[in-house]
Amino acid sequence: MALTGRSGPADAEAADRMAAHRHSLPAMPATARKPAAARIEREKTVDEIYERIYIAILEHRLQPGTKLGEERMADIFGVSRARIREVLARLAHEQIVELYAQRGAYVAKPTIEQARDVFEARRLIEPAVLRRLVDTLTPEKVNRLRQHQELESDARRRNDKRAVIRLSGEFHTLAAELAGNSALARTMRELCMLTCLTIFLYDAPTAQSCRHDEHELIIDAVAKRDRARAEKLMLDHLDHIEGSLKLDGGPNEADLEAIFRA
Numbered sequence: 580m581a582l583t584g585r586s587g588p589a590d591a592e593a594a595d596r597m598a599a600h601r602h603s604l605p606a607m608p609a610t611a612r613k614p615a616a617a618r619i620e621r622e623k624t625v626d627e628i629y630e631r632i633y634i635a636i637l638e639h640r641l642q643p644g645t646k647l648g649e650e651r652m653a654d655i656f657g658v659s660r661a662r663i664r665e666v667l668a669r670l671a672h673e674q675i676v677e678l679y680a681q682r683g684a685y686v687a688k689p690t691i692e693q694a695r696d697v698f699e700a701r702r703l704i705e706p707a708v709l710r711r712l713v714d715t716l717t718p719e720k721v722n723r724l725r726q727h728q729e730l731e732s733d734a735r736r737r738n739d740k741r742a743v744i745r746l747s748g749e750f751h752t753l754a755a756e757l758a759g760n761s762a763l764a765r766t767m768r769e770l771c772m773l774t775c776l777t778i779f780l781y782d783a784p785t786a787q788s789c790r791h792d793e794h795e796l797i798i799d800a801v802a803k804r805d806r807a808r809a810e811k812l813m814l815d816h817l818d819h820i821e822g823s824l825k826l827d828g829g830p831n832e833a834d835l836e837a838i839f840r841a
Contacts, residue, residue, distance in 0.1 A: 628656050628666045631839060636675065636686060636775060637748055638741040640838050643688040643780040647676065647835075655839045673769050675776075687776055694777040698821045701770050704763065705751065705817065706810040709797075711758040713806045720757045724798045727753055735791055748775050750794050774820070781824040790819060 635641040647667060649660045656663070667684045670676035676684050689697065712720070727750055734742035748771045755767035793816045800809035 624658060624662060625665050625669070628652075628658070628663070629669055631656075632666065632670065633675070633772070634745065635838055636772065637745045639744055639775070639779050640741070641686050643686050643776045645686045645835075647684045647686065649683065651835055655835060673772070675769070675772050687773070688780060689773055689777050693773070694781070694824065695821075697770055697773045697777065698817060700766075701774070701817055702814060704766060704770070705754075705813050708755045708758045708760075708763055708767065709801060709809045709813055710806055711760060711763070712754055713801055713804050713809065715759050716801065716804060721798070721802045723753065723757060724750075724801065728795055728798055731794065732791070744775070747794070748772070777824065778820070790816075793819070 755764040
């Protein structure tokens, strides 16, 4: 039978029934979409608060031993206390914050023994980071390191002490990230933060704890694929930081509103 390309009444009725059926299907309720959107928004909020606290510690605006009261923090950030608890739990997992029953959360206050442990761990890990970085080196990675070093130099020229402190710590985490091992990168992030707290707690002047040319020398050795020199320079660098630590000083009361509402 030849096809004429024309539709008869029966075809039209069938099409009407199919259209009616499609319109009768229940649409996905808005409430079904809300949980996913709410979860994403919650995670975004937690990440943002986490980063602000992390940077405040890294820039020495939050001192070791500072109490992070849930109610005050919730008011400052305009979120629920439950959201603040999520952030504090994450920071505690990374040993950046210490949680005490019936007392609350405090910025970690490393002891002398803990500080020595941190530097011992860094001496074991950072040479391995540099070895892997050299083995996987690309021109792009060298450029990333040199760009970061330029940011450090610029911060020193402007005498921006907070930026110098933050960028000095981030150099080490950047090297670990560029090395391409996520576990090493996470570990270095935690160790660098604990080092930052230790430097603050024991009042090591930035100019002594992180000399302006040491990162540049390490980058030069990495760029030349000289693993032995890069490792030695890194170990010397860590020795200089640890050697600059003082065993006095301690936390004062921090103004949380001034830190986070500025």
